[in-house]
Amino acid sequence: MPAPLTPHQVAELKNTPSNNQCAECSSPNPGWASLTYAVVICLDCAGIHRGLGVHVSFVRSITMDDWSTDQFDRMMRGGNDKWNGYWISNASGEELASCSLSNNHLDRKEIALRLKAKYESEIARSYRELLSSAGASVGISVDTSSQSTSQQQSASLSLPKKVVLPEDPLPTIKQYQNMTFSFVLSLLIKSQKSKLMLFVWGIFGVGGASYLQRIGYRNSISAAALAMTAAVPFFFVRMGANMLAKGQMQNRQDAFKSAKNLLVERITAGRAKRLANCDAYYPPLSTSGVRKAKVGFVFYPGALVDRTAYSPVATMLSDRGILVVVANLEPTRLLLNVNDYNIKEKVMRMISDALFLGGDGIWEVEEWSIGGHSMGCFAAITAVAQEMSSTIKKVVLFGIGAYPDKMYASHCPPLRDAAGVNVLVINGSEDKIATSHVFSGPEKEEIFRENMPPPPPANTIAPGDRGYTYTEIVVGGNHAGCAAYGPQTFPIPDGIRTITLEEQQKMTAELTADFLLGS
Numbered sequence: 001m002p003a004p005l006t007p008h009q010v011a012e013l014k015n016t017p018s019n020n021q022c023a024e025c026s027s028p029n030p031g032w033a034s035l036t037y038a039v040v041i042c043l044d045c046a047g048i049h050r051g052l053g054v055h056v057s058f059v060r061s062i063t064m065d066d067w068s069t070d071q072f073d074r075m076m077r078g079g080n081d082k083w084n085g086y087w088i089s090n091a092s093g094e095e096l097a098s099c100s101l102s103n104n105h106l107d108r109k110e111i112a113l114r115l116k117a118k119y120e121s122e123i124a125r126s127y128r129e130l131l132s133s134a135g136a137s138v139g140i141s142v143d144t145s146s147q148s149t150s151q152q153q154s155a156s157l158s159l160p161k162k163v164v165l166p167e168d169p170l171p172t173i174k175q176y177q178n179m180t181f182s183f184v185l186s187l188l189i190k191s192q193k194s195k196l197m198l199f200v201w202g203i204f205g206v207g208g209a210s211y212l213q214r215i216g217y218r219n220s221i222s223a224a225a226l227a228m229t230a231a232v233p234f235f236f237v238r239m240g241a242n243m244l245a246k247g248q249m250q251n252r253q254d255a256f257k258s259a260k261n262l263l264v265e266r267i268t269a270g271r272a273k274r275l276a277n278c279d280a281y282y283p284p285l286s287t288s289g290v291r292k293a294k295v296g297f298v299f300y301p302g303a304l305v306d307r308t309a310y311s312p313v314a315t316m317l318s319d320r321g322i323l324v325v326v327a328n329l330e331p332t333r334l335l336l337n338v339n340d341y342n343i344k345e346k347v348m349r350m351i352s353d354a355l356f357l358g359g360d361g362i363w364e365v366e367e368w369s370i371g372g373h374s375m376g377c378f379a380a381i382t383a384v385a386q387e388m389s390s391t392i393k394k395v396v397l398f399g400i401g402a403y404p405d406k407m408y409a410s411h412c413p414p415l416r417d418a419a420g421v422n423v424l425v426i427n428g429s430e431d432k433i434a435t436s437h438v439f440s441g442p443e444k445e446e447i448f449r450e451n452m453p454p455p456p457p458a459n460t461i462a463p464g465d466r467g468y469t470y471t472e473i474v475v476g477g478n479h480a481g482c483a484a485y486g487p488q489t490f491p492i493p494d495g496i497r498t499i500t501l502e503e504q505q506k507m508t509a510e511l512t513a514d515f516l517l518g519s
Contacts, residue, residue: 002066007487009072010062012256013040015484015501018080024048024115025101031062035071037124038078038131048112056119076257078131086130090123163267165260165274165308171252171331176245179336181238202229248304251490252333255309259484263311271318272311273358277346279307279326280354281318282363293323295516296354296365298347300376301326302399302483304333304490309483310373312502316509322516323365325354327376335379337408343383369516371396373482374433378404382412389418396424396512398482401434402444403451414451416467423453423469424515426508428477430495438492472511477504 005013013033014020022030023039032046033039035058041049049057060067088096099118101111118124266272266281273280283293297317301307307326314324327350329335347370355363370392372380377400384392386409395415404412415421427434437444456468476499480486484501488494497504 002068002071004065005062005067005072009067011486012258013062013072013075015256016076016079016081016258017502018084020500020502021080023080023083033060033062033075034058035060035074036128037083037119038075039080039083044108045115048108048115051112052116052119056116073257074131076261079258083127086127087118087123090126091121095121095123163264165264168330171249171333173245173249175332176248176334177241179332179334180244180248181241182337247490248332248334251304253302253305253309253480253485253488255306255311256484259308259311262315263308266311266315266318272315273354275353275357276328277353278328278350279311279314280358281311281314281324281326282358283318283321283323291361291363293321293363293365294367295321296323296325296351296368297396297512297516298325298350298368298370298380299327300335300370300372300379301329301333302372302374302376303335305373305483305485306333309485312484312505313482313509313512316506317513317516320509320513320517322513323354323363325350327379335375338379338382339410341379343379344387347383347388367394368392369394369396371398371512372400373398374400374479378408381415382409384418384421385413385415386411389421393420394422394424394516396426396515398426398508399428399431399434399479400425401427401436401448402440403448405440416451416453418453419467421453421467422515423467424512425469425471426474426482426511427471428474428479428481428495428497428504430476430478430497432495433479433488433492436492470515474504474507474511475499477507481505482508 019030019040021028022042022045023034023037024041024045027042027044030040030042030045032041032043032049034041034046034049037057040062041059046059049059060071091099095118099114099121101114106114263272263274263279267274271282271284273282282291285291299310299314301310307328307330310326314326317324327346335341351365351368355365368391370380370383370388372378377397380395380397382404384395406412415423452469453467454469456470474481476497478495478497480488480494481497481499481501481504484505486494
């Protein structure tokens with residue numbers, strides 16, 4: 001049954017590439033959509049589209065109208081970037097000029113005539129058919145001057161076989177409860193205030209049992225009192241663990257549909273592979289067909305975040321020549337500690353799978369690096385600090401503000417002691433999660449600085465043998481903005497971005513690629 005779009009769906013729609021501005025006139029924050037072409041448009045252009053007739057362009061309000069599931073899915077298959085790219089790639093120079101709205105002096109009548117010509121063209125008709133073809137993602141054809149018009153139209157209408165991502169197994173509440181019990185117990189033991197309360201409670205229980213025995217009660221009554229002394233803290237720890245587990249279960253962060261579509265497109269094009277242990281994003285083949293990358297990058301997702309949400313940044317990095325491997329932490333999407341995880345073995349298995357199982361040939365990578373987002377940063381730090389510093393010399397951390405403690409890894413030496421390891425920290429200026437002290441004390445920033453490599457001297461502009469920590473702030477970015485999910489409200493609310501999701505991801509990818517490639 002049609003219904004208004006949810007806030008999550010509106011966010012997905014507006015975070016699709018270039019949907020932050022009108023597809024026709026580039027006005028910011030458009031609030032209308034043409035379902036026919038799966039683009040978002042401003043109020044003025046929506047009025048012109050309505051004037052073309054519903055047989056040419058069917059217009060809906062993003063926030064005021066009811067939408068069916070099929071209509072929303074159609075919008076997510078398209079996007080302003082895809083339609084504009086398709087038009088530019090297939091239109092002739094004369095068509096581009098006669099339908100352009102770049103002239104600011106056009107009146108409304110002239111704009112309507114130009115849009116009418118554009119949307120009644122053969123190019124628009126073929127694009128409508130592409131969007132309607134079995135729910136497939138739209139590919140943008142590339143104009144080649146040596147092709148005839150009929151060849152170009154034939155190529156633009158051809159669609160590769162549709163790829164369907166396999167469903168990940170769903171977690172159970174029991175899995176989260178088992179993980180969180182030891183975590184909550186560790187938090188309790190870590191707190192000086194909690195330890196003092198447990199000590200006082202223990203003295204009270206032992207004293208009470210001794211008193212009962214002295215005044216003549218049977219030993220069984222004293223034993224019951226001692227048992228109760230132990231049972232009460234256990235009950236509250238279990239209750240806290242169950243509450244946290246329920247919160248984790250309810251706050252799993254699925255990737256935006258646009259991110260899923262992007263991964264499907266990359267798999268279809270042979271540029272990505274969903275493997276059992278990871279998703280691998282491959283660089284373009286060299287002109288000679290050699291499968292070789294200068295840098296490989298293993299990446300751990302943030303807690304509860306779908307690994308597919310990182311496909312936009314992973315895709316941009318792979319386009320820069322980096323082989324990206326995103327860890328699969330399903331079904332729980334959570335790594336609360338690495339004491340039983342054997343992180344070196346896991347990292348090596350992901351690397352091996354990406355190199356040997358990714359396609360028709362074996363890939364070669366000159367050097368490997370590692371990184372993560374939020375709690376995924378802890379996995380990256382621990383892997384290098386414990387035993388991989390001889391092979392991994394670069395670490396990239398998104399949205400981090402604390403160093404792994406003994407709750408996460410019973411043994412995590414200072415990364416500062418790992419010779420020649422350079423670190424890039426990328427945080428958003430509006431990130432309210434990395435800067436929070438809810439799960440870490442006010443001294444967490446000082447502990448982080450003491451354990452990380454030192455900041456570089458003022459005249460150092462590139463990673464060196466000494467090992468430094470380089471910090472970059474994405475102004476206007478928040479905690480979730482390096483990936484395609486959100487909004488994030490658990491365990492605490494994230495800050496609000498003042499830039500678009502696309503802008504934050506682009507800046508994050510560029511900073512990361514420049515650091516990893518040494519440019």
